[in-house]
Amino acid sequence: MKVGAREYSLWTIAIALVLIFALVPVLWLLSISLKPASEVADGRIIPSTFSLENYKSLFEGGWSASPFLHPLVNSIAIALITTVIAIVLASFTAYAIARLEFPGKRIILAGALAIAMFPPISTVGPLFDMWRAFGIYDTYLGLIIPYLTFSLPLAVYVLVAFFREIPWDLEQAAQVDGATPWQAFRKVILPLAAPGVFTAAILVFIFCWNDFVYAISLTSSDNSRTVPAALAFFTGESTFTEPTGSIAAAAIVVTIPIIVFVLIFQRRIVSGLTAGAVKG
Amino acid sequence: MSSRTKSERKLAWLLCAPAVIVMLAVTAYPILYAFVLSLQKLDLRFPEQTEFIGLANYGTVLSAELWWLDVWNTVVIMVISVAIELVLGMLIALVMHRAIFGRGAVRTVVLIPYGIITVVAAFAWQFAFASETGFVDNLPLIADEKNWFGGHISSLAVIIMAEIWKTTPFMALLLLAGLVTIPDELYEAARVDGASAWQRFVKITLPLMKPAILVAVLFRTLEASRVFDSIFIMTRGAQNTESVSILGFNQLINRLNLGLGSAISVLIFVGVVLIAFVFIKGFGVKVEEGRPGG
Numbered sequence: 001m002k003v004g005a006r007e008y009s010l011w012t013i014a015i016a017l018v019l020i021f022a023l024v025p026v027l028w029l030l031s032i033s034l035k036p037a038s039e040v041a042d043g044r045i046i047p048s049t050f051s052l053e054n055y056k057s058l059f060e061g062g063w064s065a066s067p068f069l070h071p072l073v074n075s076i077a078i079a080l081i082t083t084v085i086a087i088v089l090a091s092f093t094a095y096a097i098a099r100l101e102f103p104g105k106r107i108i109l110a111g112a113l114a115i116a117m118f119p120p121i122s123t124v125g126p127l128f129d130m131w132r133a134f135g136i137y138d139t140y141l142g143l144i145i146p147y148l149t150f151s152l153p154l155a156v157y158v159l160v161a162f163f164r165e166i167p168w169d170l171e172q173a174a175q176v177d178g179a180t181p182w183q184a185f186r187k188v189i190l191p192l193a194a195p196g197v198f199t200a201a202i203l204v205f206i207f208c209w210n211d212f213v214y215a216i217s218l219t220s221s222d223n224s225r226t227v228p229a230a231l232a233f234f235t236g237e238s239t240f241t242e243p244t245g246s247i248a249a250a251a252i253v254v255t256i257p258i259i260v261f262v263l264i265f266q267r268r269i270v271s272g273l274t275a276g277a278v279k280g
Numbered sequence: 281m282s283s284r285t286k287s288e289r290k291l292a293w294l295l296c297a298p299a300v301i302v303m304l305a306v307t308a309y310p311i312l313y314a315f316v317l318s319l320q321k322l323d324l325r326f327p328e329q330t331e332f333i334g335l336a337n338y339g340t341v342l343s344a345e346l347w348w349l350d351v352w353n354t355v356v357i358m359v360i361s362v363a364i365e366l367v368l369g370m371l372i373a374l375v376m377h378r379a380i381f382g383r384g385a386v387r388t389v390v391l392i393p394y395g396i397i398t399v400v401a402a403f404a405w406q407f408a409f410a411s412e413t414g415f416v417d418n419l420p421l422i423a424d425e426k427n428w429f430g431g432h433i434s435s436l437a438v439i440i441m442a443e444i445w446k447t448t449p450f451m452a453l454l455l456l457a458g459l460v461t462i463p464d465e466l467y468e469a470a471r472v473d474g475a476s477a478w479q480r481f482v483k484i485t486l487p488l489m490k491p492a493i494l495v496a497v498l499f500r501t502l503e504a505s506r507v508f509d510s511i512f513i514m515t516r517g518a519q520n521t522e523s524v525s526i527l528g529f530n531q532l533i534n535r536l537n538l539g540l541g542s543a544i545s546v547l548i549f550v551g552v553v554l555i556a557f558v559f560i561k562g563f564g565v566k567v568e569e570g571r572p573g574g
């Protein structure tokens with residue numbers, strides 16, 4: 001089919017609109033983060049002078065005094081630990097659901113779905129009370145536990161969808177050909193399962209990275225406060241300076257890795273988000 | 281039952297147990313605990329006054345004007361944002377599916393709002409509209425010096441915009457998943473029969489996508505009913521923009537009133553169950569075809 005000039009320009013406009021829709025708020029943050037304090041309020045979309053002072057202020061004072069380093073490390077550590085544990089637990093469950101016959105399979109899937117619908121705010125009060133009693137209020141563990149709970153349904157669903165596609169017979173075929181069970185698993189099944197596992201890991205990481213409700217309810221200090229919570233409590237360098245510039249810079253610092261991630265793993269993320277969305 | 285089936289079941293349960301326990305530990309147990317707390321007069325600032333007061337906290341909440349205002353705000357944000365997201369998400373899904381070039385670029389860029397922290401997105405929109413830092417006031421067709429965060433409607437509008445921006449990509453991807461399952465031959469046949477693009481959309485795309493649309497709308501509605509991050513960052517509930525989640529948070533964490541706050545938590549939980557029930561029974565959403573949102 002020959003593409004007409006009119007159709008071509010219509011698609012150009014549609015694509016341009018989508019790109020503008022997705023990118024403008026990010027560019028705006030970038031612009032503010034690059035403005036010196038005296039020009040933050042000038043309302044210009046492109047800064048008249050570029051300055052890195054906002055970025056410097058984030059890391060000023062090093063590990064002991066920087067307002068941003070502790071939350072950044074907390075965010076990365078908590079999200080990574082949760083991701084590893086969630087993927088291990090979800091892989092067990094997804095393997096059982098995809099491969100084994102047992103009563104209760106449907107209940108587990110339905111239960112996971114119900115938990116995905118569960119309002120986190122409803123658990124904030126009890127957890128606040130329980131965590132203080134257990135002594136895990138304002139610790140990594142105090143955040144990792146609820147993050148596991150709410151990321152497991154997502155991980156289980158993505159992994160079940162991927163595991164169902166794996167031709168498991170290959171494992172037996174490899175064993176018939178003389179491979180040990182471990183070799184069959186490592187050389188045949190693992191490479192086939194890896195993309196799904198990786199996709200689930202990305203989605204779990206993004207979920208933990210994004211959380212705000214638990215992060216402000218179950219933490220009270222730099223011990224475990226993550227970036228979203230720290231941003232909400234950012235203060236200016238003095239009572240008279242608004243922290244706008246530093247917030248924008250911090251926002252860009254935590255957004256760039258995600259954008260790079262998304263650019264590299266676009267296909268994986270799309271397939272993960274749509275896996276099992278609708279039975280084909 | 282053969283011993284092989286037996287051992288298979290045992291293995292399956294062993295594999296599932298850890299995840300099931302972790303999932304229940306932070307949902308089933310706390311919601312029961314919240315119910316117990318909600319029956320008490322329990323203010324952590326005055327722990328010595330703790331006593332069992334039955335359903336009195338529910339009476340206090342349900343007769344408070346603030347609760348109903350917040351329910352209304354939550355419903356307004358939920359309905360408007362999901363409705364607009366559905367339309368925008370469908371348009372973006374069609375671009376991702378049908379565009380004659382640039383599909384990869386669109387799929388990639390659309391994921392950026394999805395990956396961005398909600399708090400960061402809220403700041404971006406707040407800065408864009410705030411009268412001190414904003415650029416929106418300088419755009420053509422906008423009244424100069426409009427104080428967006430000075431009024432109820434305009435504050436809600438900015439909050440809804442931020443929500444839409446952040447979550448439309450997810451909606452678009454769920455819809456795209458439904459879109460790709462429709463066989464091309466159907467469109468070809470309709471084209472041969474002289475159906476216009478609009479007719480093809482209404483007569484083929486929409487009916488075949490109904491299950492995908494309902495599942496996407498259900499999950500987004502439930503997620504939107506939790507709206508918290510954007511409001512907390514942009515207004516902290518000023519200009520009467522509080523949602524029920526913000527109200528619950530204020531009672532629980534700021535005022536340390538666990539009794540009253542827990543009653544709000546339980547009511548929110550009941551609300552979510554009701555929404556899910558209406559979708560599943562009323563609209564016949566086949567939840568087993570659904571999946572947890574990201």
